Amino acid sequence: MTSAVTIPRHGGTGERTAVAARARQVVKAYGSGETRVVALDQVDVDIARGRFTAIMGPSGSGKSTLMHCLAGLDTVSAGKIYLDETEITGLKDKKLTQLRRDRIGFIFQAFNLLPTLNALENITLPMDIAGRKP
Ligand SMILES: Nc1ncnc2c1ncn2[C@@H]1O[C@H](COP(=O)(O)OP(=O)(O)OP(=O)(O)O)[C@@H](O)[C@H]1O
Numbered sequence: 001m002t003s004a005v006t007i008p009r010h011g012g013t014g015e016r017t018a019v020a021a022r023a024r025q026v027v028k029a030y031g032s033g034e035t036r037v038v039a040l041d042q043v044d045v046d047i048a049r050g051r052f053t054a055i056m057g058p059s060g061s062g063k064s065t066l067m068h069c070l071a072g073l074d075t076v077s078a079g080k081i082y083l084d085e086t087e088i089t090g091l092k093d094k095k096l097t098q099l100r101r102d103r104i105g106f107i108f109q110a111f112n113l114l115p116t117l118n119a120l121e122n123i124t125l126p127m128d129i130a131g132r133k134p
């Protein structure tokens with residue numbers, strides 16, 4: 001996947017930025033040598049706060065890989081990911097775990113839903129564990 005959408009940031013209110021998550025020149029390669037697959041090839045993208053964003057593309061184009069990298073669930077091979085103003089690439093494991101717990105809800109493409117919870121409860125589970133209100 002290569003590509004990009006750019007969303008303007010707030011003008012100097014001191015509030016949170018209009019961008020919730022951003023990728024800068026993100027590369028993600030799986031494997032090595034002959035089996036190396038470059039799933040993300042220098043991706044720049046801004047995900048706007050408070051809006052639904054759909055990432056579309058053919059099977060194997062890197063949508064899930066991008067989502068996993070944006071959410072700090074997987075590491076990148078190169079480039080940077082920011083959540084708000086925090087660069088998460090390079091965070092130590094403990095900080096990253098805290099950030100995922102406090103700020104990320106994730107519904108996986110397959111298999112990882114908790115069947116006793118509904119969709120909303122699956123999304124808010126990390127915050128529920130952290131004792132916070134979404
Ligand atoms: N763990 C992995 N190890 C090796 N290659 C992988 C791994 N995960 C994904 N890939 C490869 O990376 C590329 C992107 O895969 P990804 O799952 O991100 O695509 P996708 O757009 O989500 O596809 P789909 O629409 O089928 O869900 C594909 O070529 C895939 O085979």
Ligand SMILES: [Mg+2]
Nearest residue numbers: 063064065109
């Ligand atoms: Mg996928």
